[in-house]
Amino acid sequence: MTAANTGADDGAAAGDDPRPATYLDLARAVLYREFLIFVRYPANAIGGIVISLVFFGLLFFGGRLLAGQALADSLSGIVVGYFLWTLAVGAYSSVSNDIASEVQWGTLERHVTTPFGFAPVALLKGVAKVIRTFLTSAVVLAVMLLATGTTLQIAPVTVVVVAGLAIASVLGLGFAAGGVTVLYKRVGNWLNLLQFGFVVLVSAPVLDQPWLRALPLAHGSAMLQRAMVDGVRLWEFPVADLALLVAVAAGYLAGGYVVFHYGTRRARRLGVLGDY
Amino acid sequence: MTPTPNGRTPDPSGTPALAVQGLSKRFGSGDDAVTAVDDVSFAIERGSVVGLLGPNGAGKTTLIKSILGTVIPDEGTVRVLGRDATDGRRAAYANVDAMLEGARNDYWRLTVRENLRYFATIGGIAPDSVADRHDRLLDRLDLADRADTPVRELSRGMKQKVSLASVLAGGAELVFLDEPTLGLDVEGSRTLRREIRRLAEEEDLTVVVSSHDMRVIEDVCDRVIVMSEGSIVADDAVERLLGTVDEYRVRVASDDLTPATVDDLRGRFDVADADSGADPPSLEVVTDGDAVYDLFDALRAAGVTLDRVETVEPTLEDVFVRLTGDRGATEPTPSAAGREPGGATNRPAAAVGDEGGAQ
Numbered sequence: 001m002t003a004a005n006t007g008a009d010d011g012a013a014a015g016d017d018p019r020p021a022t023y024l025d026l027a028r029a030v031l032y033r034e035f036l037i038f039v040r041y042p043a044n045a046i047g048g049i050v051i052s053l054v055f056f057g058l059l060f061f062g063g064r065l066l067a068g069q070a071l072a073d074s075l076s077g078i079v080v081g082y083f084l085w086t087l088a089v090g091a092y093s094s095v096s097n098d099i100a101s102e103v104q105w106g107t108l109e110r111h112v113t114t115p116f117g118f119a120p121v122a123l124l125k126g127v128a129k130v131i132r133t134f135l136t137s138a139v140v141l142a143v144m145l146l147a148t149g150t151t152l153q154i155a156p157v158t159v160v161v162v163a164g165l166a167i168a169s170v171l172g173l174g175f176a177a178g179g180v181t182v183l184y185k186r187v188g189n190w191l192n193l194l195q196f197g198f199v200v201l202v203s204a205p206v207l208d209q210p211w212l213r214a215l216p217l218a219h220g221s222a223m224l225q226r227a228m229v230d231g232v233r234l235w236e237f238p239v240a241d242l243a244l245l246v247a248v249a250a251g252y253l254a255g256g257y258v259v260f261h262y263g264t265r266r267a268r269r270l271g272v273l274g275d276y
Numbered sequence: 277m278t279p280t281p282n283g284r285t286p287d288p289s290g291t292p293a294l295a296v297q298g299l300s301k302r303f304g305s306g307d308d309a310v311t312a313v314d315d316v317s318f319a320i321e322r323g324s325v326v327g328l329l330g331p332n333g334a335g336k337t338t339l340i341k342s343i344l345g346t347v348i349p350d351e352g353t354v355r356v357l358g359r360d361a362t363d364g365r366r367a368a369y370a371n372v373d374a375m376l377e378g379a380r381n382d383y384w385r386l387t388v389r390e391n392l393r394y395f396a397t398i399g400g401i402a403p404d405s406v407a408d409r410h411d412r413l414l415d416r417l418d419l420a421d422r423a424d425t426p427v428r429e430l431s432r433g434m435k436q437k438v439s440l441a442s443v444l445a446g447g448a449e450l451v452f453l454d455e456p457t458l459g460l461d462v463e464g465s466r467t468l469r470r471e472i473r474r475l476a477e478e479e480d481l482t483v484v485v486s487s488h489d490m491r492v493i494e495d496v497c498d499r500v501i502v503m504s505e506g507s508i509v510a511d512d513a514v515e516r517l518l519g520t521v522d523e524y525r526v527r528v529a530s531d532d533l534t535p536a537t538v539d540d541l542r543g544r545f546d547v548a549d550a551d552s553g554a555d556p557p558s559l560e561v562v563t564d565g566d567a568v569y570d571l572f573d574a575l576r577a578a579g580v581t582l583d584r585v586e587t588v589e590p591t592l593e594d595v596f597v598r599l600t601g602d603r604g605a606t607e608p609t610p611s612a613a614g615r616e617p618g619g620a621t622n623r624p625a626a627a628v629g630d631e632g633g634a635q
Contacts, residue, residue, distance in 0.1 A: 016408040018447050021397045029397035037385055040426075105380040109346045115370035115400035268348045271303055271312070271338060 026116055027124055034128035045136050052086045052140045060148060076150050080228045081202045083141045084221050087163055088170045088202070089195045090133030095126055095174030096191060099260075100181050108182075109273060112264060119257065126171045130164065153231035161234055162227055166220020168249035170198065172256030173216060179256075179263025182273060213244060216252050220245055291358040292319040293450045293482035294343065299352030301338050312338040313349070314506035322449070323480040325472060327493035327514075330503035331600050336486050337376070339503070340452050344374050356450060370400040373443045374452035377486075381439040384428035388419055388438050391427060392445040399446020406447060413441055416471050432459045440468065444475070450482045457492050465492070472496045490592045500592070504600040514592065521590035521598060526568060529558040532580040540578065545571060556583050
């Protein structure tokens with residue numbers, strides 16, 4: 001933003017004096033594009049919300065028929081788990097599908113050759129997807145609470161930070177899947193099945209098997225349960241728990257990006273980047 | 277951390293816009309290995325428009341993608357505006373963009389202007405700082421009144437122009453255009469060709485155009501690089517390339533050109549083409565200066581009264597066919613005819629179809 005006025009000195013028009021884009025410009029462009037598509041084509045988002053709620057309806061009403069009181073006792077836990085699952089699925093599929101679409105549109109190549117480098121662009125796109133997913137999952141959560149009459153502790157900062165870091169690890173998996181898709185186009189569709197595995201991760205018994213905390217989602221899911229069911233605030237968690245949450249998020253995000261980076265690099269070597 | 281500015285700056289040192297040295301790329305390994313690009317070297321001056329020609333499979337797209345960095349070459353160096361594209365990729369690519377055939381290159385769910393702003397940013401230029409340039413660009417490409425329309429609602433030809441506009445939006449100094457007139461009607465193609473020339477002459481833009489349509493190449497290019505089987509087989513100014521074909525033809529037309537007469541002439545002259553179904557029937561003969569007299573003597577002896585006599589100048593297509601042999605002979609013609617109604621071969625527009633659209 002620093003060079004914005006340099007053109008005025010020599011009389012050039014404000015809109016005719018190219019100045020380098022900053023990372024702020026880049027962030028604005030990527031997030032604004034996501035916002036435009038979200039508001040202009042709401043059918044996708046609404047469709048996702050409806051499908052999520054139908055699944056939950058089947059789970060809730062079907063479960064009540066089968067399990068009765070046992071389900072009612074653990075209902076708040078189920079609502080939190082389902083909320084996190086919709087977040088994870090939203091983040092994962094939007095990132096991996098987005099990469100596949102961009103390959104098909106020929107726009108991925110333009111992002112790979114940007115002077116910013118692909119990493120910041122990819123990360124910003126991931127952030128945009130997570131924000132979007134939070135908005136749709138918030139609607140799902142609200143409807144679930146109303147429909148089941150459950151009450152939860154929703155401290156926004158705690159929920160956003162814990163859930164955000166929990167799904168950052170899934171974002172990493174999305175990038176890895178995208179990297180594999182760039183190389184092997186058909187494998188991409190199969191990788192979408194991974195999202196059903198997130199159910200297992202969300203409900204992983206981390207108390208009995210502490211090593212499960214190293215897997216994506218598992219530790220974050222346990223913390224989110226404590227935050228939303230027991231009302232534990234962010235600053236009330238042990239530092240070790242928070243550190244592990246950050247480490248798992250950063251580890252999978254970095255790992256996913258490395259897979260994506262090498263996937264696109266190999267695709268460039270084989271000359272298949274952009275083929276579809 | 278700020279990308280390199282790509283506002284136009286005069287270049288007193290005369291550094292070429294693009295310098296490729298010893299570039300090679302093979303795909304596969306062992307017996308199945310295919311050499312797509314084989315030790316290719318060339319340089320392109322700033323502000324010039326260069327055509328890249330070659331039959332399908334000649335290595336054009338691999339060459340372009342190797343320069344762009346979306347294909348990693350096995351050997352060779354690429355310098356874009358003096359910067360090594362392999363060492364300092366980010367800096368080098370602030371000034372390069374490409375419109376590749378068969379790809380959208382932009383977002384159809386965004387409007388035309390939103391695409392320009394987005395891709396200007398991705399290309400390293402703050403969009404507000406070039407808003408007026410974008411308006412002028414849209415104006416010149418006859419897109420101004422559709423600036424706020426989502427691209428998906430536009431016709432195929434307009435989408436093609438939006439794709440070009442989005443490539444030019446970031447102020448790149450070197451652009452690659454692969455089949456830029458594909459899907460455009462006569463007027464659209466003319467507008468685009470005029471704009472390419474203007475950008476090169478007035479704004480010092482360097483353009484590399486790859487096309488099967490020889491009219492586009494002849495019209496806009498200062499120079500042509502012809503590739504065949506991964507290598508450069510010719511690299512020269514358009515006029516000089518046309519001068520390399522010292523083959524002149526005479527086309528005669530007459531109602532007296534019976535099949536028997538044509539058969540007789542075939543035995544004595546190098547008949548390039550004969551059309552007995554035309555009205556009047558016509559005959560095209562390859563001839564040097566002296567043989568013309570012999571031809572006319574033979575026609576008089578056969579009792580042929582000529583309705584029309586024309587000399588046929590060699591075209592770029594003739595040069596192309598000669599340089600690339602049979603591979604080129606069969607491929608450019610139908611494409612050139614199909615891709616631009618009213619083109620050199622005057623084929624009907626119905627041949628355009630939807631192939632290559634891919635979206």
